[in-house]
Amino acid sequence: xxxxxxxxxxxxxxxxxxxxxxxxREAVKSSEEHGVVTERSGRIHLRFFxxxxxxxxxxxxxxxxxxxPDEAFGLSMMIAQVAASxxxxxxxxxxxxxxxxxxxxxxxxxxxxxxxxxxGKGGYALTVARGKDFISVPVPLAKFLFAGEFLRxxxxxxxxxxxxxxxxxxxxxx
Numbered sequence: 001x002x003x004x005x006x007x008x009x010x011x012x013x014x015x016x017x018x019x020x021x022x023x024x025r026e027a028v029k030s031s032e033e034h035g036v037v038t039e040r041s042g043r044i045h046l047r048f049f050x051x052x053x054x055x056x057x058x059x060x061x062x063x064x065x066x067x068x069p070d071e072a073f074g075l076s077m078m079i080a081q082v083a084a085s086x087x088x089x090x091x092x093x094x095x096x097x098x099x100x101x102x103x104x105x106x107x108x109x110x111x112x113x114x115x116x117x118x119x120g121k122g123g124y125a126l127t128v129a130r131g132k133d134f135i136s137v138p139v140p141l142a143k144f145l146f147a148g149e150f151l152r153x154x155x156x157x158x159x160x161x162x163x164x165x166x167x168x169x170x171x172x173x174x
Contacts, residue, residue: 011157013150015126016051020137022126023047024150026158027066042158044072044151046111048128048135060133065096065111073155075111079148082115083124083141090114107131113144 012025027045030037049062067075071093078091095110109130116122116138124144127136139147 011154013147015137015139015143015147017138019052020048020050020135022128022135022137022147023049024147024154026154029066039161039163041161042069043067044069044154044158046128048126048137050135060130060135063109063128063130063133063135065109065128067093067155069155069159072151072158075113076148076150076152076155078113079126079144079151082113083145083148085115088115088117088122 010026012023014021014023023046025045025047027043029041029043031039044067046065046067047062048065050060054061075093078093082089082091091113093111095108097106097108099106107130109128112127112129114125114127116125123138124141125136125138126144126147127134
């Protein structure tokens with residue numbers, strides 16, 4: 001008995017270095033009331049991941065960062081700005097913060113783009129950091145610029161919302 005897999009089409013771009021990568025793709029945020037989805041809206045999903053195996057059980061191998069469309073657009077502008085710079089520089093998105101609930105501990109996640117120079121070599125990188133963990137993806141200029149263009153395009157394509165049609169009841173007064 002053969003099984004057929006249904007392929008799902010979605011916009012996605014992946015960049016890799018020797019030890020890490022980043023996947024950029026469209027995403028959806030859903031809001032619920034009483035277990036019923038009342039709203040869905042477009043987002044951009046960044047998934048940074050390591051290509052090396054874990055050396056310790058507690059090692060982080062991936063970090064996700066969900067952007068609102070305007071954040072992804074801002075990130076694309078930062079990439080263009082950093083790429084055009086004649087000197088090493090770094091730009092950072094506003095951090096995302098959330099609390100773990102338990103003891104009020106706050107988790108902060110940041111995404112940074114930079115042009116670097118070390119020991120006579122240079123390049124570009126996208127980096128995500130959460131607490132003490134970070135994943136940096138160094139890439140050549142063409143991939144760096146393509147990522148910026150991809151984020152710019154995806155940011156406008158993901159600027160949408162779906163809401164339930166809340167009809168007024170027949171007894172409602174206006």
